[in-house]
Amino acid sequence: MAKISTRSFADLLIHLGLILALLAALFLAFFFVYLPFTTNHGQTITVPDVTKLSLDEMQNILNDRDLRYEVSDCTFVAGALPLTIVQQYPRANMKVKEGRKIYITITKRVAPMVSMPKLTDLTDRSAELNLRSLGLEIGERIYVPDVAKNSVLRQLYNGKEIIPGTPVPKGAKIDLEVGDGLGNTMFAVPDVVGKPLDEAKLTIQGSSLKVGTIIPVDDPEKEVGTVVRQRPEARAGERIRVGETMDLWVVGPVEPN
Template identity: 35%
Template sequence: MGKFFDYLKTKTFRKNLLIATVSIIAFLLVIFYSLGYYTHHGEGMPVPKLKGLSIGRAVELLEAQGLRYQINDSVYLIDKEPGIIVEQDPDPNTNVKANRTIYLIITRDAPNIKFPDIAGKTFLEVRSILNNYQLKVGDTSYVSDVARDVVISTSFGGSSIAKGQQIPKGSKVDLILGDGLGASEVDIPNLLGLLLNEARLSLIGSSLVLGEVTYEGTVVDTVGAKVIRQLPAISDTLNKVSIGTQIDVVLSN
């Protein structure tokens, strides 16, 4: 054992150790640079930035640089149209060799959902419900109705839509709401042949007012007299009047 330690102290050992160390380093350097030469280390082309581009435009750029592509996955994003690149691998400006495959994630069409029940609900309720279903409020318009800000009807893409119907998530739904005023015009009732009290009740039911009452000819029984004319009268050009309009009547036995 002592001779071994004595040998470690000799010039011969130190010389051999130095030669071995240099040889190992030289071998490693040769391997490193040989691999670099074999694999063309540092050579290649930068990957273009594809995020935000349409899949068609991205494919054009990749093919022009001799690169391949593969769509790995697709996701739905409410604020982006289908076919837009949202992720890429490798990242932009990464050096790659020709024929390298670039992996892409793109946006897809919105999934369909069942349209919720919003009929008869107020605008504030409907807006909250649509938001929970990831739908949007589109155009709103008002029609004459006694219910104020209550949904009268709904439509999507110009067609009416009902509860349970399939609709793409993120779609805009148009609403028709009541203005709270009710109808501004009503049909003129036909009073001919009615007694005065009957005519008065018919006008009240139509939100109209009994106007001037006159009699024609000799009337011996006013209670039994019936309407023979009314003004305004129902005609082909007039069948509606504003609420509260006075209707004059002429009675006769």
């Protein structure tokens, strides 16, 4: 085995220089050759925008870019298709390394249920804010004659009145029956005494009035269902406002309103 001569100080310096040069070469090779080769140093991928895409579309796009994904959350978004991406991280156009995992939030298949709030007697604006806070949507505003301008008189779902506390799917549209403020219009009280209850109701509603309390009474001389009294009465000079109610006394028994 060959021996390296170190008999002189110059030989020692040469040997130390060779050792340091070798160490420097190994250092540079490790950081500028080995690490870049094993970690794809300097090679980045631009994150695509996958929001509003379906799961299948998103998977194809990420696979083409050697990216992975993980569903981090599920949520409900009114109007959005089920199983579509609504959020992602990292965000679109960020630079990441190959194989990076993209965390996504997708929409649920089925809308969760919420409890229907009480909207009557609120202004239509307050009712709208109340609905939106629960994830519900305001549908059609139906204006009816009533002194309470812009006040919610009834709440409707799918064309039928819905009572507070009824479960409805998030994102459902709730229609509002709202007073138009024209209830100051005065006119003569319609006379419905002697009419069958159904006919009396049509007359009252056709006069832009509301049917109030229906009180059953005994009257053997009258046919069941006949109106025998009303309040207010249809006396000469008696006036009533649009949107007000009329109570009826009817030969009973009768069904409640």
